[in-house]
Amino acid sequence: MMVPIPVPHPTHPTQPRSVAVIGAGVTGLATTAALLERGVPVACFDRGAPLGERSAGESRIFRYAHRDPVLVEAAVQARALFSEWAEGLIEPVGTVISGGGAQEWTTAMAASGVEYIENPGLRLPTSRRQEPAVLDPAGGVIRVDRVGELLVKRSQAALRSAYVYALEEKPDGVVVHAGGVSERFDAVVLAAGSGNAPLAAQVGLYPPADLAHHARFTFRLRETAPPSPQCWITTSSAEMHTYQHSGAPGQWAVGVELGPEDTRWEVGREAAVAAAEAATVTYVKNELDLVDPEIVSSLYCTTNPTLDDGIHYRRQGRVLCVYGENLFKFAPLIGRECADAVLNESVPDSLGPAT
Ligand SMILES: Cc1cc2nc3c(=O)[nH]c(=O)nc-3n(C[C@H](O)[C@H](O)[C@H](O)COP(=O)(O)OP(=O)(O)OC[C@H]3O[C@@H](n4cnc5c(N)ncnc54)[C@H](O)[C@@H]3O)c2cc1C
Structure with a gap:
């Protein structure tokens, strides 16, 4: 070569x-x-x-939305650099932040002067109302494969x-x-x-x-799900804290944040994945009526629980x-x-x- x-x-x-x-x-x-x-x-x-x-799989969420204005500004710079790399690396469907924590994110976005839309029109695979919700229109699906x-x-x-x-x-x-x-x-x-x-x-x-276990699971979107769904982060303590987005066409990836009792290193990978699977399937059944709760694929990785x-x-x-x-x-x-x-x-x- x-x-x-x-x-x-x-x-x-x-x-x-x-x-x-x-x-x-x-x-x-x-x-x-x-x-x-x-x-x-x-x-x-x-x-x-x-x-x-940790970089495996086919998709990730891109967002300007962060709780800290310096990270909002870093994301703005990163977005421009993704475009310099090539067009089409991020599918611009938008990212929704919903739940009680959304206010903190809008405060940081406002401080950085980036656009956000409160109470937006939602394209999510659920017919449940989401309040409050804010849309980061610059967000979208990072095509990890590309x-x-x-x-x-x-x-x-x-x-x-x-x-x-x-x-x-x-x-x-x-x-x-x-x-x-x-x-x-x-x-x-x-x-x-x-x-x-x-x-x-x-x-x-x-x-x-520190290392902890994490697993994300992918499901099929039902035919009644809206096309090009937005990426979605739920922040309320009443619901589960989750991140969700489309991956391959017609599929929906869901990651549920569990506590240390289910994720700390000593729990072991097998038990941690089993706990994540049970919690994610329950969440999908209860909250995402436009998603088929049968798992199509999963992605395991380690995270550092002391970092955000x-x-x-x-x-x-x-x-x-x-x-x-x-x-x-x-x-x-x-x-x-x-x-x-x-x-x-x-x-x-x-x-x-x-x-
Ligand atoms: C399920 C999941 C969902 C995620 N969602 C998002 C998201 O929505 N948005 C987002 O921005 N990020 C997300 N992330 C996080 C993001 O993907 C990671 O932070 C990022 O990919 C880390 O990249 P890295 O290069 O630092 O680490 P890695 O991708 O882990 O790369 C480190 C590399 O070092 C190699 N290595 C380690 N030790 C050695 C050694 N001794 N010798 C040689 N090689 C070594 C490993 O083989 C590995 O390939 C997610 C991650 C996962 C797993």
Whole structure:
């Protein structure tokens, strides 16, 4: 395979000669693509297939709507960057926030000056009234399949299939020990999702390390469901806290947020998935009369229960670590910020609740 010859970036005379990105999820791939675009030689390591862990599946929710104005503004920037990547990566159906928590989200959107519509016309797979509800018209379905195809294509020359088992700081760089080979790099971006904490600790970085279980389930929309349903987040404590959106045509993905008794790591994956399945099917039966409650498919992942929406960066020497929850919607922004931080030897501002 032809590997493109990197073109030095004229504004960064001291740019690193080599960068390792650990993780080929959406954040690692976005970073790799941004570095390649800036002419920096990169190796992007992953222990499995690209987009195989937290970035797996075919769809996610995009939204400007957040509880924190700085995250609203980050989402606005990310939306523009998604469009620069390519058209059609986000299906602009809108995102509805309903329930008692909706007010908090509109306050943050108002502070950021982005449009929202109170008591909007709803296209949701339920005939129940939803009050209060607000529409984020810029929201929609992120097509993970299209984003993945684009990023893998752009990063192809850099991808390495190998398990990184150690990072070792040396005076002249960081040695990445992966798959029986040890290689020195000028800089490392740690974008390894659930694999961040053990590698980060080896170089004196301690991002939050808690893990919990989460599972999302997909169902069929009934023929009576409205076409092009909006993405939907329910925030009230009276109902279950959920997120929902269409995936493949005619399908509806539902994620229910359960408490620690059902999701903490010690519960075990099998029991946690069983609890999530029972709660989600009950929710669908009780609340979504336009959805067939038979499960079509499921998606499991780990989450960090101590984190909420937010983008977080930490640096120790030559290693920059990125982490957070619900990062997909920010991916192009994260890629750009990580690439610039590598070139400038800086740390981007973290956004969202402190960790
Ligand atoms: C069901 C579900 C629903 C979600 N909904 C939304 C949503 O609606 N909107 C939104 O914005 N976000 C959502 N998210 C969150 C979002 O998808 C994740 O935050 C994002 O994909 C994380 O990307 P990442 O690159 O940081 O991590 P990952 O995708 O987990 O990538 C990390 C990569 O690092 C690799 N790795 C780890 N350790 C090592 C090692 N030692 N050596 C080599 N490779 C290693 C892994 O194999 C993995 O591929 C959802 C996530 C899930 C699972």
